[in-house]
Amino acid sequence: MIPFVRELAFKYGRPDRVSPLIRRVIAQNPGPFTFTGTGAHVVGHGEVAIVDPGPDDPRQVEAILKATRGERITHIFVTHNHLDHSPAARPLAERTGAVIYSGTTYCRPSGGGDRLEAGDDLAFRPDVALSDGQTFRGPGWTVEAVATPGHTSNHYAFALLEENALFPGDCVMGWSTSVVSPPDGDMGLYMRSLERIRARRYDALFPAHGPPIRRVDSFLAAYIVHRRQREKQILLALETGGPATVRQLAARLYADTDERLHPAACHSVLAHLLDLYRRGVIDLAGEIGMRGLWRPLFMRHAA
Missing domain, CATH: 1.10.10.10 (Winged helix-like DNA-binding domain superfamily/Winged helix DNA-binding domain)
Structure with missing residues (x-):
């Protein structure tokens, strides 16, 4: 049995500190695929990065700006271009001057009668396309791009090196298993990405949906099984x-x-x-x- 983590104390629009270097702001997009909503993570202090800003909702953009008042957002990292993760990136960048980083924009969109609620953000374009192992720095923080294809072909996770922590996007979720949706999603690649994350021995995972995962190895082992x-x-x-x-x-x-x-x-x-x-x-x-x-x-x- 997967030891899911579902207890989550939060309030929409409120930044909650989840580690010394990380704050989380949850978007108001709860649902069967998003749990309580998409968690945008603020990394660092003073000059900060945002991981997965969230859906096309002005309330989420304003909540992130309020949470970082008096600071400067320099980087916006997007794990993948789904409608619950990437749409807020561009309006947030326009308000702050931050640079948006993500995988390549190419994907084979899902469709038909089984189209998922969290569909593809086909309008999304990053400013910079990532490469595996690329690193970014701010005052007191270092983020590494970790290629984790499978949930989507262009999915990236982001490692915060100072805390040996990972933002796995939708590759791993604490409250549920992740959806792998062909033709862009690929189960073979997804399983290899899970094994790669497990092999790196992170101390904590901060998914975009649900609470942090602290017992990482046992959780990932059960996820794979x-x-x-x-x-x-x-x-x-x-x-x-x-x-x-x-x-x-x-x-x-x-x-x-x-x-x-x-x-x-x-x-x-x-x-x-x-x-x-x-x-x-x-x-x-x-x-x-x-x-x-x-x-x-x-x-x-x-x-």
Whole structure:
């Protein structure tokens, strides 16, 4: 079982100190995919950086400006261009003169009837595209860009070196598992990103949604095991229940899950299926995607 962390004391618009160098301001965009809302993290004192400023909401921009009154925002780091993370970056930069940093703008947008609530911010453009290992400095703080593709192809996390802490964006969330949504999301890359984060032995994770994660290694170990178990469940469902579409598999595997999350479940199931298919573990009849009929490899020549 994943040791989720869901207890969170906060007030919208109020900056809460979560470590000596980090303050958090939560946006007013609660929902089934965002928990209480997107947490914008303020790094440092005097000259500060913002990680994931949040949605297109003037209240969030004003709350961040109020939280940093008397200081100067120099850097804005965006983990990925989803509508709950990146839209506030540009208006905040225009008000402060800060430079926006993120991964490449290219992504293959999700769509169709299973489009997720937190969709793609296709208008987002950073001022500077990141490269893995790139570092940035301010008074008393150093931030390293850590490539963590999988949730999206251009996802980056940001390490605060002075505290051996990581802002994992949506790669890791304390309150829930993360959605991996093809075609831009990739389960194989996502699993490698989780392993990479775990190998770096951070002391704390500060996700964009939910409370900080302090017991990092045990949490990530359970996070990884959960995904591997889900993979085994999908294989078992195909072997025992026969060929199935993504929606049929999701209905079997997520029968006890809030129906509002079923579209996300379909995307994660598809991501697992695509990874298994590329690894030669399962086969497919029909088109790659939600409508295809997925089946165990040994059924390739059946019927």
